[in-house]
Amino acid sequence: MILFALLSGCLGAVTPAEGRALAAATASSSPASAGKSPGPSAAPALEAGFTLPREQVRLLPFSARLNLLAGVLGVSAGDPLLAPLVAARFDLGASDYANGIKPDLSWTAARVAVWVRALGPACTALQTRFPLPSALDRFVPLALGREATADDAAALEAASAGLGLSASEQHQTSCLALLSSTEFLTR
């Protein structure tokens, strides 16, 4: 600080940056600062408030699945397109506590089959707006909340390769695959 004052007197005004550099230089060379690191101490690392197991995958509650699907279709959860799903809701894990049915968030093969079967009308209705797989770039952000990738297209192509599917069948297959995926149905 004394050096800073002297310099500012001899050389005229010292810029703040020059002053800090001078102060740092004098501080680090003084016996009092020997062994100390200059500058502020590092902030402690942020601790997470709890730990979620990375392998944990949860099937969404039935109402959330239904509403997600309604959002993709652009309809309300009560729309007739979703009636097959609502009719099968207890097979799909919905609850009715009053009658002893607890929510069941296990995703079994049987449950997948029920879901896929009930999804048919919805996928058919989507073909006009989102003919898959060509409309993948517009459909994936809506359904999955992210941009479509080359891997998405490649996976759908591989699934239908060599099967000689019609355009309608290709759309249905792609739609069912995406809307039955763990990415869509779980968190």
Place this chain on the structure above:
Amino acid sequence: MNRALLCLACALLLWACSEGTATYERPTWRSAPSDAAPAQLAPSPEPQVQAPVRPERLTLATPLGAAAAQAYLTQLSPFLVERGLTADELGRLRVEGGAALEPILTGWTREAGFAQAARHLVSNLLAVGGARDGIDFELPGNLAAYTAARQLPWATVLTADFCIDAAGARRACDTGAPFSGGGVLNTRAYLTSRAGRFNLTRASTLLAAFACRGYPMEAELQPRLPAASLIPLFQKDDDTSAGSGFGNGSACYTCHGQFSAHAQLFVKFDATGLWREAATGQQDPAGELGRSLNGLMTSHMLDAASAKSEVSQFFGRPVQHLGEATAVLAGSEPFAQCQVRQLLAYATGLQKLDAIDDALVREVALRATDLLRHSPTLGELVLETFLDARVQKAILDGVGAPP
């Protein structure tokens, strides 16, 4: 045999409740100077007790980038608004990244999907929903949805003196109780689905759902009723050595000294959830232990007048009935903290509420309640919880996208 089974149940509760109960802390206030010090002596220095300070929201040093912010809200949206992210939200996150979290979350709290999420949160907590035997099991969920939709204080789910019908209109609750208040607990849905001997399940569900406590809990939070005031079955608090012959031996008073106060609040509700003036709380001499006459449950209380009265004590405060008890609960720090834990569990699937950092829960609750001076809406609880950096880090770490 019945006594053995009852004390075995108490043993299980005693073991379960010894796991991770949070510490209840009362705020300290600056003490007044004493007037009694002699004039010739210098007064003793007053204890330098700091007035409590509302904790600041902990934010990330570097705001979340677009991808992390999107991943974060993608995890939360199905549970908080029961939908995926909209194109507008995705666009906003791309441009603003983490800066968009607060406005988006704020918008969510005003959506119909948020009210539905509130419905499901409470319905799952209380295991109610549907209809049976002429009882509407949707009443608790209806009240939760109504409270969230109208941005009423979330404590309304415990203090409301009304219920809500399927059309969203106010109606009288269906128990016939003459007192006001009680919220979701003053519904046949809750009371009948939790009916059980000595009203133990009604009491324990209330504590678990809204205070995140079990029995036994901290005595400074829930003072025990005097042992001599309880029926002999629950007075004992002997050594729990293996040679005693029953479950936990005879340490029934450890839990039931507290159970008694809460169970008494339900003494006039029969097994179908209807309020009965004539309830006595006396054991049916020909019935199963813990059951009174006419579908009612036995009281813990020894004195006949006390046994048939709804007057009790909740968290150390005398109360006349369930409605006053839930008001005490709703204004307590354990309630505020518990709702933070329940929100996190609901949105993340976390199974053990006590695995959430106590300091995080305490600070979020104090922020949301402004040091217990304000009764927050569910929306305010959501914002304070999910805008906290420690919550963001935990959720993003869990999906393999650490901030």
